[in-house]
């Protein structure tokens with residue numbers, strides 16, 4: 001027999017995991033001790049060269065995704081600097097279960113004629129807020145009835161919309177939501193040479209976490225380089 005039943009089972013799981021859903025590459029900058037923000041929310045970690053590399057990835061993906069707390073904390077624009085004009089601008093996706101995003105957030109308003117913006121929410125969103133967002137040209141997708149967005153359902157919906165590759169830019173809680181469902185396909189990390197500590201600091205991956213190392217998600221090293229005292233590392237789930 002070519003494959004054992006166990007191997008076949010693993011192969012089927014991998015195929016199902018990847019079928020008809022968008023792929024996620026998680027890019028973040030973190031300290032040596034794995035923090036992506038200090039306990040006060042400071043996350044100034046990437047150097048100029050890394051930002052240029054991040055924008056090159058943004059240029060090449062179909063969408064850029066962040067969690068609502070990152071929007072509240074950083075008010076990111078999620079646009080592509082240093083390169084352009086582009087034939088197609090990436091879609092900006094915010095994961096926001098209850099529609100908490102401020103209506104004046106830069107990710108909704110800045111260069112909105114160039115960048116489509118999509119909010120993935122749940123049935124908990126206030127209908128008035130949903131209408132306000134739609135009036136501003138935002139696409140609102142309801143994916144899930146619980147407290148959190150159903151990320152596997154969303155990944156399949158994004159695929160149907162032609163969004164095949166998504167750059168997840170954090171934060172740690174949203175990254176856990178994807179990792180828990182084995183939806184993170186690639187990782188790119190810029191490790192800055194700081195130790196920051198803090199049980200209230202935000203880690204690369206937050207959430208409940210896996211109970212054992214062997215039940216955690218294993219990745220393969222793809223690339224490793226250093227620049228001054230920074231380390232840039234890439235992993236793949238394949």
Ligand SMILES: NC(=O)c1ccc[n+]([C@@H]2O[C@H](COP(=O)([O-])OP(=O)(O)OC[C@H]3O[C@@H](n4cnc5c(N)ncnc54)[C@H](O)[C@@H]3O)[C@@H](O)[C@H]2O)c1
Nearest residue numbers: 028029036037067068069070148149170171172173174177
């Ligand atoms: N250094 C970096 O590269 C980097 C990148 C991004 C964010 N950050 C920092 O990370 C912090 C924000 O990260 P965070 O972990 O607090 O929040 P987050 O940005 O990951 O947002 C999490 C929120 O998204 C919502 N959500 C909806 N559905 C979800 C689901 N299925 N799974 C998970 N979340 C879901 C919930 O409201 C949840 O609280 C900020 O301080 C920001 O500056 C740093």
Ligand SMILES: Nc1nc(=O)c(N)c(NC[C@H](O)[C@H](O)[C@H](O)COP(=O)(O)O)[nH]1
Nearest residue numbers: 029043044045046074076077078079169
């Ligand atoms: N790669 C990376 N390095 C960092 O040091 C840092 N703080 C972030 N944070 C992620 C956040 O989601 C947005 O990338 C930034 O807030 C910048 O966003 P814009 O340039 O306005 O799009 N990301």
